[in-house]
Amino acid sequence: MPSLGADMEEGKLAEWLVAPGDRLARGDIVAVVETQKGAIEIETFEAGEVLELIAEPGQTLPVGAPLARLSRPGEEEADAPEAGSSPSRTPEPALEPESEPVAPTPAAEPAPATPAASAPRPVHVGPSPGQGALASPAARARAAEAGLDLAALTGSGPGGAVLLSDVETHLNAVPAVKAAPGKPATKGKPGLDMAEMRRAIAAAMSRAKREIPHYYLSHRIDLQVAQEWLSATNADRSPDKRLLMGALLIRATVRALAKVPELNGRFESTEFAPAGNINCGMAVAMRGGGLIAPAIMDAQDKGTDETMASMRDLVARTRAGRLRNSEVTQGTITISSLGENGVDTLFGVIYPPQVALVGFGSPRVVPVAHDGAVAARVCVMATLAADHRVSDGRRGATFLAEIDRLLQEPESL
């Protein structure tokens, strides 16, 4: 079960899209998992043949539990990596300040708090088939019966071995593991639990406010030229080919990153890693509340029309609950745009482990000085929330100014 965010503790396997014997290439979609962010399509990070499907549809599993076993081409079965396990966890290391770290010491009295807080957190990093964990035969049998991964348990026996009591304690503490029906909660749409989503947003934003020293910049951008170009362009197009101003804003932002690359990347644990490609997160408001920011992958290679097509595709799949795990975990910057019916200015909160969030208020016709006179022109307030551990206001200002400059030449975006 891959981690699809620092706040994710468990996921429910919705369906398998592969079967034993299938040969997979890296990036193939293998399964659909229901998470706090809705149903997510899981890609495999390893090539190989599917040997065994371990998890069953309907099962809820802790992050790190094996879903299936793959054979690596030319390798023994025993070394089989777990589909969707370690590589996807790397971006979200076990450093998760939202929850109490699980003590490796014997826990004679497991905390009877909420299931989420007491669920053991797997901390192994490499591939580790569950059968390799130290465990008593009784514990092994009970875990197998319950569909539980032994590697996901903290053992209280000799050498950390998992005992039957550990398995029972875990099963009692986390009833959801027993393929239980979904929790009763307000449902915005099938597969999407609004209370869970709110919890995920709260966890990510708390982490951002706690760990990231934000600084903020704001800059008014004249969009009159872009608006006129957009209207003229759309006049000749059928509705399915039309562009939205949002596509120009995203395209300009992505291009401006070439000038200030330190705003694009991820700050994992103690160090900032600039990203070579731009996976541009786009905040999509869910109808009925909540927010998801899936990424337009490799946005640097997409022109305005392609960016627009990607936006349409992402929004449609967000609404339908069919995002891919790379799209929700591999973003390198996020853009939040209020669209036409919002307010003037958006002050963003950075989505960790990213280091910048660009906000666009609603474009409006306002009085501005233009060519020595006051004129009514369409303008938008662009803001930057950026991580002071990585950049300074001066560089942030260069970035917003570059977005402005690019938007004055919409035809060459």
Next chain:
Amino acid sequence: MTPEDIRTAFVEDLTSVAPDIDPGTLDDDEHMQDDLGLDSMDFLNLVSALHKRFNLPIPESDYPELATTAKAVRYLGRALAGQGG
């Protein structure tokens, strides 16, 4: 097409774009953006669906005519009549 047919088709496309809207409680004077919460992408998808269904151009300058279900039904009726039927 009668106005009722047009309304049925419009509501079908609207609820396809925004599946949480209940056709049973939809008020024909509710505003697409202000009341029903369609964002610009939702609205563009609605226009695209209507374009596909009715084969009408629906230029951007006509978007205000689609602001509510009642207005949209009148607009689509006029446009279809003017098209040669």
